[in-house]
Amino acid sequence: MLQKPVFHLRKKNRVLPFRKNNFYFLLAALLILMLVQPVLMDIYGKRNLLFGHLTFSITLLLSIVSISQVRKWRTTGISLVILGVIFSSISYSFDNQLMMYLSLLVDLLFLFLVTSLALEQIIFSESITLHNVVGALCVYILLGIMWAVAYYFVSLIMPGSFSGNLSADLSMQIHDFVYFSFITLTTLGYGDIVPQAAIARTLVYMEAILGQFYIATLVAGLVAIHISSKIGEDK
Numbered sequence: 001m002l003q004k005p006v007f008h009l010r011k012k013n014r015v016l017p018f019r020k021n022n023f024y025f026l027l028a029a030l031l032i033l034m035l036v037q038p039v040l041m042d043i044y045g046k047r048n049l050l051f052g053h054l055t056f057s058i059t060l061l062l063s064i065v066s067i068s069q070v071r072k073w074r075t076t077g078i079s080l081v082i083l084g085v086i087f088s089s090i091s092y093s094f095d096n097q098l099m100m101y102l103s104l105l106v107d108l109l110f111l112f113l114v115t116s117l118a119l120e121q122i123i124f125s126e127s128i129t130l131h132n133v134v135g136a137l138c139v140y141i142l143l144g145i146m147w148a149v150a151y152y153f154v155s156l157i158m159p160g161s162f163s164g165n166l167s168a169d170l171s172m173q174i175h176d177f178v179y180f181s182f183i184t185l186t187t188l189g190y191g192d193i194v195p196q197a198a199i200a201r202t203l204v205y206m207e208a209i210l211g212q213f214y215i216a217t218l219v220a221g222l223v224a225i226h227i228s229s230k231i232g233e234d235k
Helices: 022-067 071-094 097-123 130-157 170-185 198-234
Strands: 006-011 014-019 162-164 193-195
Touching: 022 071, 022 097, 022 130, 022 170, 071 097, 097 130, 130 162, 130 170, 130 198, 170 193, 170 198, 193 198
Parallel strands: none
Antiparallel strands: 006 014, 162 193
């Protein structure tokens, strides 16, 4: 009977198993979220808010299930997703601002957890494969989404932190900040959205630095791993 191929991850003399296709599933979920959700927002507008957050939560759930093989992290991730859905549902149903804040904080914690777990697999991988490259792309997208949620949170708790081409409806601005986050991450900077508050500017230049640092470090790291694996094969 054929068995599903399993890769292994070394860390401090212990081997961690992980499924071959986990990053492929995560990338597909992230791309669907980024491509489909804006279209639905343009068509249905504010009526799609709760559905949009549910779609986002399902993507998060798929990410923790596909990446983490450690029970405690998987349980933690699933718990955070459930809390996020509960808080956002209460917020949209009763227009409760506090629940919205809690929902965003939970989403930030979850995104940080998933990004950390994905980086662990990439950094401690023993060889370079397409799977590693897809994983690196997933982390890049997750960083952009995480910063977008952070921008949105700052904008809600400190009105006027950002100015420019933003939706008049605060609940719709999350999509503006997703756009702004990836523009900042790639240091493209159209200038149609401008940070005004000190904390907003700090977040912006931190993301810009991280975006450049990640690309440079990632390429160097992948090359180093590739060279090390080749040397090991030649011995």
